[in-house]
Amino acid sequence: MNRNLQLIWNGLIPENPIFRLALSLCPSVAVTTSVKNGLMLGLAVVFVQVFSSCTVALFRSYINPRIRIPAYVLIIALWVSVIDMILPVVSPAVYKEVALFVKLIVAFAIIISRLELFASKEPFVPSFFDGFGMGIGFLFGLCLIGAIRELSGAGTLYGFDVLGFRPLLVMILPAGGFFVIGFIMAGMNYIEYKLTGKIPSAGGAH
Amino acid sequence: MKDILKITASLTAVCVAASLILGAVYTQTEHARKEIEKAEKEEIIKSLLGFGHGHKPPADLVMHAVQRYVISDPSGKTLLGYVLPTKDGKFALVEIDLQGKPVKVLPVDATAAQLAEAATRDLAVSKALPQGAKAKYAETFYIADKGGSRFGYVLPGVTQGFKTFIELMVSLDPEFTIMGVAVEKHEEDPGLGAEITQDYFKNQFVGKTLDILAGLKVVKEPLPADYLEVLDPVKTKLAKLSPEKAKEIKQKHLKDDIYALTGATISSNALTRGVKDTVRKFVYRFDILKKAIDQEKVQAAF
Structure with a gap:
């Protein structure tokens, strides 16, 4: 397979930021009370991840390794602020939905971890695809968690009434987020164990 | 020693570059963002009066904005000030004491556009007040008239x-x-x-x-x-x-x-x-x- 496609696929399933790398679990529990929230935050992350990865890949030889962390934080913060300022001008309707989430991204572990592990070592093009893959992997994870929680907690999907009642209110409370992420992670590990025969290991951060 | 200078210089360079980009983007988008905010607020007000979601408000609907200020007199007394539009298209500041008695009416030299903007409004109000009085903006409420009646x-x-x-x-x-x-x-x-x-x-x-x-x-x-x-x-x-x-x-x-x-x-x-x-x-x-x-x-x- 083409390496760029491989990188995107890698971010989507084998190294999914939420379910396999176990990064940025904080936002994945906090905002995934509905599919819409998950989708909006996911989109915002895709943009910030791609822009930051590209920037770091371009300037990687100029950033002194001893100050790379503050430099990365600055780059992420810069892109978050720029998107936060430009988006309302470009598309006020979209901004109204994502405004709350865009500002949260500065503190996401997944973004800085991709800068540190990938973009600081690789050239521009692979970094772009890695950032994009990780972004849509995160988006996919958020939407999946959001769908399960919204359907079981509020009986709706993307705001449309599906069930007409609320089967499990606990699912849209914070505890429900932990349940859902835990079960999906366990399911993915089980599938991997069945396919490869190896016991999977996962990383972890907030 | 030389290393630390290099690190400091490069981190400073990153910061300066970032702040320059931020500053440029901010000045470029500031006006548009303010306009959008204002339009949003107008939309909320319109829909509250029953003219939202594509319903056009009737032509004879007139909105009057009234600003409430908390004024502290040079003598230390606290008054309430209301900036309201008058019939001749100008604006007046009505001062009322805390017991509800009117104190006096002062003319405010400003246009409606100036009063809609926070900074120019505060300036116009403090100019209308006597020397030494301080005014603090509290809120704006709106009065809607339709065809001459409330x-x-x-x-x-x-x-x-x-x-x-x-x-x-x-x-x-x-x-x-x-x-x-x-x-x-x-x-x-x-x-x-x-x-x-x-x-x-x-x-x-x-x-x-x-x-x-x-x-x-x-x-x-x-x-x-x-x-x-x-x-x-x-x-x-x-x-x-x-x-x-x-x-x-x-x-x-x-x-x-x-x-x-x-x-x-x-x-x-x-x-x-x-x-x-x-x-x-x-x-x-x-x-x-x-x-x-x-x-x-x-x-x-x-």
């Missing part, structure tokens, strides 16, 4: 929510019956407290008169199914209710208390308290203002 009022309010403040707006008809409630800003929990922004909750306030509002409570009971159908516009469409039937159900539940949101009693209480306080304070203040206008013979535009 159409309604739109007033802002703030209340303590679950985590932080909830900013809301209420529209009243000439008899001070609630026409609509809007939540402008809030940080309630998504899926729980954030449901206060949903039509089926907000619309419970519509039609409540001053008397009902005074004794309004929040009850932890499920929302009756027929009431929900009337409150939620989407469900009303689905249920194909005739306007007469909808009106009848609304009338039946008019004196009901507010049905709390499941899992968000605190947020439900907060919005209810906010609406009650906002309306009560406005009715009290507006009564005093009206008397002061009559006494001082101010030619108010409304």
Whole structure:
């Protein structure tokens, strides 16, 4: 397979930021009370991840390794602020939905971890695809968690009434987020164990 | 030693580059963002008066903005100041003391556009005041007239929510019956407290008169199914209710208390308290203002 496609696929399933790398679990529990929230935050992350990865890949030889962390934080913060300022001008309707989430991204572990592990070592093009893959992997994870929680907690999907009642209110409370992420992670590990025969290991951060 | 200088220099360079980009983007987008904010606020006000979602307001609908200031006199006394438009297209500052007695009326030299902008408005008000007096902006409420008669009022309010403040707006008809409630800003929990922004909750306030509002409570009971159908516009469409039937159900539940949101009693209480306080304070203040206008013979535009 083409390496760029491989990188995107890698971010989507084998190294999914939420379910396999176990990064940025904080936002994945906090905002995934509905599919819409998950989708909006996911989109915002895709943009910030791609822009930051590209920037770091371009300037990687100029950033002194001893100050790379503050430099990365600055780059992420810069892109978050720029998107936060430009988006309302470009598309006020979209901004109204994502405004709350865009500002949260500065503190996401997944973004800085991709800068540190990938973009600081690789050239521009692979970094772009890695950032994009990780972004849509995160988006996919958020939407999946959001769908399960919204359907079981509020009986709706993307705001449309599906069930007409609320089967499990606990699912849209914070505890429900932990349940859902835990079960999906366990399911993915089980599938991997069945396919490869190896016991999977996962990383972890907030 | 040389290393640290290099590190410092490169980190400074990163910071400078970042701040230059941020500054450039900010100045480029500032105007557009402000315009959007203003348009959004206008849309909220219009929809509160029943002209939102594509309904064009009638041509003879006139909105008058009235700003309330808290003024501290050079002598140390606290006064309330209302900046209001007059019939000749100018603006006047009506000063009222805390006992509700009008003190004096000062002309304000400004245009409507200047008064809409926070910085130029504060400047115009402090120029109108005598030397040494300090004015602090409190809020802006709107009076809507239609074809020469009073159409309604739109007033802002703030209340303590679950985590932080909830900013809301209420529209009243000439008899001070609630026409609509809007939540402008809030940080309630998504899926729980954030449901206060949903039509089926907000619309419970519509039609409540001053008397009902005074004794309004929040009850932890499920929302009756027929009431929900009337409150939620989407469900009303689905249920194909005739306007007469909808009106009848609304009338039946008019004196009901507010049905709390499941899992968000605190947020439900907060919005209810906010609406009650906002309306009560406005009715009290507006009564005093009206008397002061009559006494001082101010030619108010409304």
